[in-house]
Amino acid sequence: MIHRCLFCRTSFKKNETFHAIPRGRRIAFDPERGRLWVVCGKCFRWNLQPVEERDAALYELEKAAHDTGVVVAHTANITLLHAGRTLLIRVGAARLHERAWWRYGRELRKRRDAFDSAASKVTAYTFGALQRVADLVGLGDPDTPIHWDDDPVADIVRWRRFGWAAWHGRETCPYCRSTLRALTYELSWWVYPLLDGDGRLELGVPCPRCDPWTPENVYRIRGRSAETALRRVLAYQNVTGASEGLIRHASQAIEEAGSLDSFTTATVERRECLWKMGTAGAIALEIAVNETAESRLLERDVRDVEFMWRQEEALARIMDEELTPLAVLEAHLRKLPVRVRRREKIPRILLKAGDL
Numbered sequence: 001m002i003h004r005c006l007f008c009r010t011s012f013k014k015n016e017t018f019h020a021i022p023r024g025r026r027i028a029f030d031p032e033r034g035r036l037w038v039v040c041g042k043c044f045r046w047n048l049q050p051v052e053e054r055d056a057a058l059y060e061l062e063k064a065a066h067d068t069g070v071v072v073a074h075t076a077n078i079t080l081l082h083a084g085r086t087l088l089i090r091v092g093a094a095r096l097h098e099r100a101w102w103r104y105g106r107e108l109r110k111r112r113d114a115f116d117s118a119a120s121k122v123t124a125y126t127f128g129a130l131q132r133v134a135d136l137v138g139l140g141d142p143d144t145p146i147h148w149d150d151d152p153v154a155d156i157v158r159w160r161r162f163g164w165a166a167w168h169g170r171e172t173c174p175y176c177r178s179t180l181r182a183l184t185y186e187l188s189w190w191v192y193p194l195l196d197g198d199g200r201l202e203l204g205v206p207c208p209r210c211d212p213w214t215p216e217n218v219y220r221i222r223g224r225s226a227e228t229a230l231r232r233v234l235a236y237q238n239v240t241g242a243s244e245g246l247i248r249h250a251s252q253a254i255e256e257a258g259s260l261d262s263f264t265t266a267t268v269e270r271r272e273c274l275w276k277m278g279t280a281g282a283i284a285l286e287i288a289v290n291e292t293a294e295s296r297l298l299e300r301d302v303r304d305v306e307f308m309w310r311q312e313e314a315l316a317r318i319m320d321e322e323l324t325p326l327a328v329l330e331a332h333l334r335k336l337p338v339r340v341r342r343r344e345k346i347p348r349i350l351l352k353a354g355d356l
Helices: 055-067 096-116 118-136 152-162 224-237 244-257 260-269 274-322 325-335 338-343 348-353
Strands: 026-030 035-039 046-048 070-074 078-083 086-091 165-172 179-184 192-195 201-206 218-221
Touching (some): 046 274, 078 274, 086 274, 165 218, 165 224, 201 224, 218 224, 244 260, 260 274
Antiparallel strands (some): 070 078, 078 086
């Protein structure tokens, strides 16, 4: 393995995360083409590793990326992940359901495990009992939404984690002219995701004075506030987590739509509130909205990495082709004088391969 940068001669730092590649804190790999680079921490050049040392390292890197890697950002060709103290740059178009599992799978599974734990239930019932006593003596919080006849544990966990409102502001109903000053989580189950004329996300909140509740009779929360409020509402709804099968089903629904924007547009066109979407629909929408927001924030950094990859990929293709046995033989034959080639009676197939 190469222990120093080929360009600036800087020694790579030790890496305790991977046994097959013990040096380098930034590692790039392409599992489809079988290529492996160590990225220099000083000059940021990509150092292609020898062919004979790649197989074990690629297997270990791909396994770590799927099992423990935390996605930082991605484009169509590059995925950045943290694995321990190592930054992994996975080259290749990872499918959306794979990225969704890397990014959201363990988080949603962790939510589910935490919600189902005995400690969570004991804490929730203890808090609920104290709140009930406070209500009896007139000192309770009227904004605490606990439904004792339905699922009090989920209500208590949600209230303790998120509070009572996802948005504060001032919006006016276009029909009855009433004013909305806060979007409570109790009402958030009935909100509609909407799009304005320019394709920007909006959030429609049903007006309690207008009857019936429709996507038209709504307060419209606009701009970045709408996206932030929707992300909070979806996290509130999905606080109990999800299984791996449900996550994959949700991400495959996005893939079938073609893209994140197409899925969001199709969801808006169905004109359904979040409650009617069901659990899978709400998880899919959370993945789509979060992916869109995070991709927008990290797009510049990932574009720089992708630009470097394209340059190094061209160089790696040349180097890998030059290092094949046939290419070495061809290069050796080209160096021989013509009379030597004839005297040594080089086989015709090799003469043709050497372009002689």
